[in-house]
Amino acid sequence: xxxxxxxxxxxxxxxxxxxxxxxxxxxxxxxxxxxxxxxxxxxxxxxxxxxxxxxxxxxxxxxxxxxxxxxxxxxxxxxxxxxxxxxxxxxxxxxxxxxxxxxxxxxxxxxxxxxxxxxxxxxxxxxxxxxxxxxxxxxxxxxxxxxxxxxxxxxxxxxxxxxxxxxxxxxxxxxxxxxxxxxxxxxxxxxxxxxxxxxxxxxxxxxxxxxxxxxxxxxxxxxxxxxxxxxxxxxxxxxxxxxxxxxxxxxxxxxxxxxxxxxxxxxxxxxxxxxxxxxxxxxxxxxxxxxxxx
Amino acid sequence: xxxxxxxxxxxxxxxxxxxxxxxxxxxxxxxxxxxxxxxxxxxxxxxxxxxxxxxxxxxxxxxxxxxxxxxxxxxxxxxxxxxxxxxxxxxxxxxxxxxxxxxxxxxxxxxxxxxxxxxxxxxxxxxxxxxxxxxxxxxxxxxxxxxxxxxxxxxxxxxxxxxxxxxxxxxxxxxxxxxxxxxxxxxxxxxxxxxxxxxxxxxxxxxxxxxxxxxxxxxxxxxxxxxxxxxxxxxxxxxxxxxxxxxxxxxxxxxxxxxxxxxxxxxxxxxxxxxxxxxxxxxxxx
Numbered sequence: 306x307x308x309x310x311x312x313x314x315x316x317x318x319x320x321x322x323x324x325x326x327x328x329x330x331x332x333x334x335x336x337x338x339x340x341x342x343x344x345x346x347x348x349x350x351x352x353x354x355x356x357x358x359x360x361x362x363x364x365x366x367x368x369x370x371x372x373x374x375x376x377x378x379x380x381x382x383x384x385x386x387x388x389x390x391x392x393x394x395x396x397x398x399x400x401x402x403x404x405x406x407x408x409x410x411x412x413x414x415x416x417x418x419x420x421x422x423x424x425x426x427x428x429x430x431x432x433x434x435x436x437x438x439x440x441x442x443x444x445x446x447x448x449x450x451x452x453x454x455x456x457x458x459x460x461x462x463x464x465x466x467x468x469x470x471x472x473x474x475x476x477x478x479x480x481x482x483x484x485x486x487x488x489x490x491x492x493x494x495x496x497x498x499x500x501x502x503x504x505x506x507x508x509x510x511x512x513x514x515x516x517x518x519x520x521x522x523x524x525x526x527x528x529x530x531x532x533x534x535x536x537x538x539x540x541x542x543x544x545x546x547x548x549x550x551x552x553x554x555x556x557x558x559x560x561x562x563x564x565x566x567x568x569x570x571x572x573x574x575x576x577x578x579x580x581x582x583x584x585x586x587x588x589x590x591x592x593x594x595x596x597x598x599x
Numbered sequence: 600x601x602x603x604x605x606x607x608x609x610x611x612x613x614x615x616x617x618x619x620x621x622x623x624x625x626x627x628x629x630x631x632x633x634x635x636x637x638x639x640x641x642x643x644x645x646x647x648x649x650x651x652x653x654x655x656x657x658x659x660x661x662x663x664x665x666x667x668x669x670x671x672x673x674x675x676x677x678x679x680x681x682x683x684x685x686x687x688x689x690x691x692x693x694x695x696x697x698x699x700x701x702x703x704x705x706x707x708x709x710x711x712x713x714x715x716x717x718x719x720x721x722x723x724x725x726x727x728x729x730x731x732x733x734x735x736x737x738x739x740x741x742x743x744x745x746x747x748x749x750x751x752x753x754x755x756x757x758x759x760x761x762x763x764x765x766x767x768x769x770x771x772x773x774x775x776x777x778x779x780x781x782x783x784x785x786x787x788x789x790x791x792x793x794x795x796x797x798x799x800x801x802x803x804x805x806x807x808x809x810x811x812x813x814x815x816x817x818x819x820x821x822x823x824x825x826x827x828x829x830x831x832x833x834x835x836x837x838x839x840x841x842x843x844x845x846x847x848x849x850x851x852x853x854x855x856x857x858x859x860x861x862x863x864x865x866x867x868x869x870x871x872x873x874x875x876x877x878x879x880x881x882x883x884x885x
């Protein structure tokens with residue numbers, strides 16, 4: 306099974322809009338939303354059944370038993386995350402605690418224990434030979450990278466007869482993005498023709514290159530700034546990254562999304578352009594055994 | 600007065616709002632906490648930039664002292680250590696710098712070394728002090744950089760500080776809004792925008808932060824984000840229309856309020872509304 310990951314660096318360039326169009330065009334049997342911070346793919350992929358939900362446990366959180374605590378202050382002094390405070394009693398801030406266990410190790414009276422903590426929820430839609438894996442991180446939680454890994458595992462745990470998996474990624478370049486990159490065959494970056502977009506594009510290209518993943522680029526809303534579109538195309542050429550095409554700004558796209566439909570469900574300019582990008586991407590992914598490595 | 604600008608969804612206009620508010624306030628501080636993709640500096644093009652590297656502490660192995668007891672490996676909750684072919688290996692990318700392994704090693708085979716993960720820049724643009732945090736590519740967490748950015752700027756009541764937050768609602772956003780006096784949530788009029796607005800709305804409520812919403816990219820007709828605010832009785836601070844001219848200025852990394860009086864007026868009025876809201880909140884809370 307070939308895995309295609311859609312990333313962007315900058316947020317709001319159109320990852321989910323394009324991922325949902327690809328899923329529709331490919332009639333994909335296996336797909337996932339790895340933007341566990343702000344998942345949106347489920348809003349636009351029709352699901353006929355309720356998902357199977359499982360709690361996701363991140364790292365445990367420390368808890369201090371005030372009856373055993375002798376207020377020696379060792380836990381507070383050794384905590385690197387400033388998560389222990391004292392105000393009459395010693396207390397752990399569960400949002401700051403990363404569950405490392407140092408406090409428990411230094412406590413001379415065993416007053417500290419590590420308690421499992423729910424850090425999010427995994428959702429799996431599986432019906433008629435189709436599987437969609439997604440999750441929602443609990444607010445203010447860490448360990449989003451670990452949850453991304455779980456989403457991908459969950460997607461692969463359901464055996465479906467699929468030769469393609471489409472994965473919607475998260476913005477940025479940090480832990481959830483790094484976790485989503487592992488094991489994928491190709492990254493399609495959705496770029497945006499703005500100075501900010503170009504700066505972020507360069508950072509995500511570098512990040513993908515560090516993990517040796519084949520990277521290709523398309524530009525969304527290209528006509529909102531043609532000068533910058535040309536700059537991105539020149540950048541692709543210079544870095545020898547295969548360019549997959551331009552998608553125009555299209556107010557019909559917003560209308561389609563707001564009605565819970567993908568841009569290829571309606572007849573519109575952005576839908577036609579994304580079809581061309583899709584065909585080119587599939588050709589490269591399946592027929593030519595991969596493009597130029599970044 | 601610290602004002603954090605956040606959105607949940609990416610690309611709704613956090614940087615547009617925070618940069619233009621800081622610029623229209625004239626004397627202010629702008630802090631870019633979106634360390635994975637910092638863009639505010641592209642707009643401000645700050646001068647006299649001073650730079651400081653940010654590092655975290657990572658264990659370093661002396662394999663001559665290590666006797667392979669594996670106590671460190673058993674302890675590490677992040678699986679950042681492994682014993683392979685009679686050698687202790689550190690996986691730097693997943694290390695959380697808790698220091699536990701070093702503390703526990705009975706042979707004193709582990710020591711700490713500094714590893715650079717990014718940098719903080721400080722510069723000026725007219726009378727705006729611009730702070731930027733930049734995470735190096737390939738690094739997992741920008742939280743130490745955000746901590747540094749916010750620790751350098753002790754909150755001052757009479758000084759306006761705008762914090763440009765990362766997207767999402769995870770730990771990194773929480774860290775950015777921790778000391779904020781007020782939060783501006785920027786929302787776009789799409790189904791995705793509303794879903795993510797709801798998430799940050801829950802986040803600011805959880806942390807008990809006073810907040811209001813700016814509706815960006817407004818077009819004629821139904822706005823699902825506006826409906827959401829009305830339904831939840833959320834204060835709408837302002838509506839920024841979808842506007843090609845503003846779009847072009849913004850995509851060319853120009854500061855709209857410095858280029859055009861129309862936008863100067865728009866953001867001045869937003870700033871006044873925000874200031875009033877903050878004063879109202881501080882008086883009603885104290």
